[in-house]
Amino acid sequence: ELLEQAGPLLRGVRVLVVDDNEVSREILAEMLRFFHLEVGTAWDGPSAIAELRNAAQPYDLVLMDWRMPGMNGDEVAQRIHQDHAIAQQPKIVMVTAYGREDVIRLSEQAGVDGILIKPVSPSTLLDTVLSVLGRGRIFGEGERRFDHAPDFSTRGQLAGARVLLVEDNDINREFAVELLRSEGMEVDQAINGAQAVEQVQRQEYDVVLMDIQMPVMDGLEAARRIRALADAPGGTRFATLPIVAMTALAMAQDAEQSRAAGMNDHVTKPIAPDRLMSALMRFVHLPPGRAAARKVTTEDRGSLSEEMLALRNLDVREGVRRIGGRVDAYRKQLRRFRENYAGAVVELRRLLSDQGVQAAQEYCHALKGVTGNLGAVAVYEQIAAIDGGLKAGQPPAEDTLEQLQAALVGVLEDIDRLGRLDDPPSQTSTQRLEPGTLRERLLQLAHALEYDLGAAEPLLEELKVGVVGTPMEAAINNIARSVDVFDIDAAQEQLRSLGMTDTGPAS
Template sequence: MTEEQVSRMFQSFSQADVSTTRRYGGTGVGPALCKNLAELMGGEIGVRSTPGQGSTFWFTVVLGRELLPAAEIAAGRATDLRGLRVLVADDNATARMVCQEMLTAMAFEVTAVASGEAALAELRKANRPGGGAPYSLLLIDWAMPGLDGIETIRRVRAMEDLAQMPKSIVLTALGRDEVRRVASEAGAAAFLTKPVNISVLFDTIASLYADDDTAPDWAAAASADRGGLDGVRVLLAEDNEINQQVAVELLTAAGVAVDIAENGRMAVDMVRQGDYDAVLMDLQMPELDGFQATREIREDARFADLPVIAMTAHALNEERDNCLEAGMNDHVAKPINPDVLFETLTRWTATADKAEAPSTASASAPTAPAPQAVAPAPMEKAAGPSGGLPETLAGIDLEEARAMLRDNDVLLGRLLSDFHDKYMDYDDRIIEALDAGDTDTAMRTAHSLKGVSGNIRAKRVFDAARTVEDALRTGAANGQVLEKVEDLSVALGEVEESLSVLKV
């Protein structure tokens, strides 16, 4: 940004770029709110910016220091509720989604259904062999067609075959005392008025499980299942947004602290200024590719032993040899196999001095922070088809996709939507590149489509894109390549049609 743009950055309703063709919307009030919040907390906020290079935002706040030893703090706190299995029942799709997203942000395992009848069925299903852990909490809307929330709770309380009786919270837009009384008599443990505030919701849930030895054992089990990756600091060098989301979801769920570099040049700069236990390096990126970036990293003796792991969609021995020659330690194949990814990272970071928690800003404002794109928090997790996705989608192996993303249907739905929005014309892009005589661009386009389609388990598209890429790589005639592109077009058409139902 220019100095003039920086000077008005923290003014209300101000934007650096006010053109109507901006990619991103917004009113411009956010920076002003942040300024007010920082000042209310005894600090300040600012920005340093260089046109054409980037901007660094910083803030300071005054916080108190905990005086008790960590062990005493942990002993005096409420039970760790991460992994708490929660069932949400609300006939309103928007309210259901909002509640689901708030709960998943609290690290709960969430299933959402649209009726009282579906809630009863889901509770029974969870108690069958192979049904997973029983639900500990039921959040249910009061006013639903068919079985309303109160009657549903009564029937749940009458279910004698439940391995664990879930606590119930009634949600309603009506704050009448009569509703509260009836809900309490039915067995509800708490009552919240819509719209629900996320802080109030969390405090209410925490109060229900204070000093409660029935809190989830599976939270500890999930932590133990991470393969020793808790606190490992990883730089993910990947330019594709869908591939970023998949990798970040898997890694953060395993306790890994992740930063993202969107190109090879950024990856080199972040390694030089950061403190990482490993780098996951995509091979085909702008600015610098993965090979060039790794060579530059290795030129600095400080990073001679930093594990650099290639992420490649190529299965060729030649590609693997090139990775080793460039200074990489290992490779994992795309589409990502979570078990292979975790095993590889664990092997190369076993002796790392791991952080106690994911990286956070220091207490004081940094003087010259490293340029970085911090990974978002793990995406919301939803439960299966009832979370919004159908049982099947033509061209997509939903079972494998769900297994890869640990049944995170919210994230999977977003990935599929992004794929539908951004990749349906990649066959045309390949043809345009061929018509222009640009074989390299055609091959990169096919390669990119192959990697993304593999990660969302669009198998026919993946196979067809791989065939096109292989034909281009081996120097096949344009006529032969175009025949392969026709097969790719058919595969993309199948996926486009099936994913269009998600856009309605």
């Protein structure tokens, strides 16, 4: 309940995490990002001071590890307070596994604003952030809101932008597609870096949103190859094509790798809509006239029912917000999650046993982004901690996997509860499509698969209902399954087998 109240108001608050231990630093950063905070990282005292001095926007809060090589946290805190090159002095919280009186005394002498004792739980972290920054300040009780809070008045200014979205996970891809289209953007999709390199040469885009960790070719290599195209005759546009990384990686060196590969910026998963739109606004500059060519989505997006809001293991408000306000699309992704990840813990155990830590970490990487998008808070927190350990070569303990399983079961029960509340259309009330209408819809679907995937989904929904109990039912369901996993070539081939192409009946 506290996160539900404070979460939207914490957007735009900037926190610097300082810890020499990479795993601890990442776990803390992941928790903060889930609270909608903007997070930077540093690995020791000098790098923290440099980051505070050079930040384009000032930090509101520093979470400082006590025990670090070269300079302990209390000394770093003192230097921060004495450094006049830091434009705005942040609040400082000391994070320590040492609860001794001398540590507390030294921290107080250094002028810190709070102390956190490790291990840090999400609820304790959120409560400390609110207490140190001032609950009145956060909730607007008598004090000003943050000057650099996100500007929500930009909605619609990106309408008409042409975006290439490169993402291998189908659920994460669907979230991003719906969000971008809700703002009136035209979205093409690729599922790996190799496809992205091919597509930017066939079509001019205003921006590329690029996942980092993908099969076939990762996002870093794809970005390097796109930039290399600038050296070819007529390739000057590839030197300035904006490329924004989308990554579940949270470390400062990951951002540096993205920039070194030629990317302009990066946003962390799960993608915060305001952060993504802010990044796009900086890089997308539409020519006059094209911005008005498409409008922001205005169709009925559905409403959050009392039953959905009552679910205990899913933050449905956050999940729906991340998918552009589309309640129907959110429910579809919940069903897809149930189909693909109900056995996630079993699969994680199998990967650890058969293929090792690297394969398990890659699986956790995908699961972390998916659960973050869906608002499955407890599963996200568990998998983020496991992912951090795997990156350090530390497999999870059995009790940790059991805790993950318990959290996952809670989410699956919520999804099943929601499914039981749905009223599936009965075959007796189904309006079967007449032959002429069926032919027209199939032609429209062929065109949509070739030119506008966003139009394919409602056509498929109408077709699936309209052919129930007919010889076409199996074929339409097969096409829908292919589209659902972004196998468009297979869907087009299946449609051609019915005698349909995007230009009319196949000859």
